[in-house]
Amino acid sequence: APGPSGFEIEAARVWRTEAETFAHRVDVDVSGNSLAILNPGGSPRVMLAGHVDEIGVIVTYIDDEGYLYIDGIGGWDSQVLVGQRIRILGRLGQVVGVIGKQPIHLMKQDEREKVSKISDLWIDIGAADRDQALEMGVRVGDGGVIDAKMVHLGDKLIASRAIDNRIGAYIVLEAVRLLAENPDGLAAEVAAVATTQEEIAYQGGGARTSAYYFDPQVAIVVDVTFATDSPQVEKRKTGDHKLGSGPVLTRGSAAHPLVFDRLAEGADAAGIRYTIQAAPRGTSTDADAIHLSRNGVATGVVSVPNRYMHSPSEVVSLEDLDSCARLIAQFIRGLGPETDFIHR
DSSP states (O other), rough: OOTTTOOHHHHHHHHHHHHHTTOOEEEEEEOEEEEEETTTTOSSSEEEEEOOBBEEEEEEEEEETOOEEEEEEEEHHHHHHTTTTEEEEEETEEEEEEEEEGGGSSSSSHHHHHOOOOOGGGEEOOOOOOOOHHHHHOOOOEEEEEEOEEEETTTTTTEEEHOOOOHHHHHHHHHHHHHSOHHHHTOSSSEEEEEOOOOOOOOHHHHHHHHHOOSSSSEEEEEEEEOSTTTTTOOHHOOOOOTTSSEEEETTTTTTHHHHHHHHHHHHHHHHEEEEEOOOOOOTTTHHTTTTTTTEEEEEEEEEEEEESSSSTTEEEEHHHHHHHHHHHHHTTTTTTOOOOOOO
């Protein structure tokens, strides 16, 4: 389902439909955040956040000939867009188009060596002119995504657009499903939240508003991080995180040390492999907003190694997704009303 930042409606509906099969309460707020709550009234209150939005494009202009000009939603390598098919979320439904660019045969030599900017590209939806484009339901301000579906690579990997971070939204809901299957001994109230607008979250996005609403005492943010098992990745900067090496646990910055300790100890006890990532400044995840909500939230970050981030073919391991969900569910089972995350 398409869900660029600010246009997450379809993806969020899919998520809520699944959540309704096992959560005690499912809700959506004015920012578009979807919440699946288990064991209401329990203690402590635990928020699990995975953002449901993805990078995309937005229509900025329609010319007389019916070509659409665009800007990026989120962080694009503009070279990735060249030659792609696009789905525009029009008012009458989705409209398929192709990204156009001047053919290499017509370029001067110096132009061939230049990187294409998004402003140099356009979308061709087959309209004869602006009026026909409007009749097809396309308007300025419509969002769009690359038209790329999920595929399996071998028997353990998947490739897709929007893995960043549709996969995090999946994992937090899967953790709640695991808890719902076996609720014995569950003390905490748990809210899995499919947050919105993380890819443009300069002010905290939907994570800020949903954390304020739910008022958690502890939170786990699930996102993707850079897999370092592909060519040309500098491990000295990003750490050593391979597909299949399990959850990546963040230390530093917004990641609360006591939450990290509980996650690491739980992984060790359960035999779940994991790696550690350092975050000397921000985490570049929803944790940066959540841990500062109200009077502060003890927040942990669990990440999935991801190859080719912000491309139509991001790649993750299915085993890592399962490990992340199991680790989070186990972490929550170890919490009770007496659990304290204050350093003394």
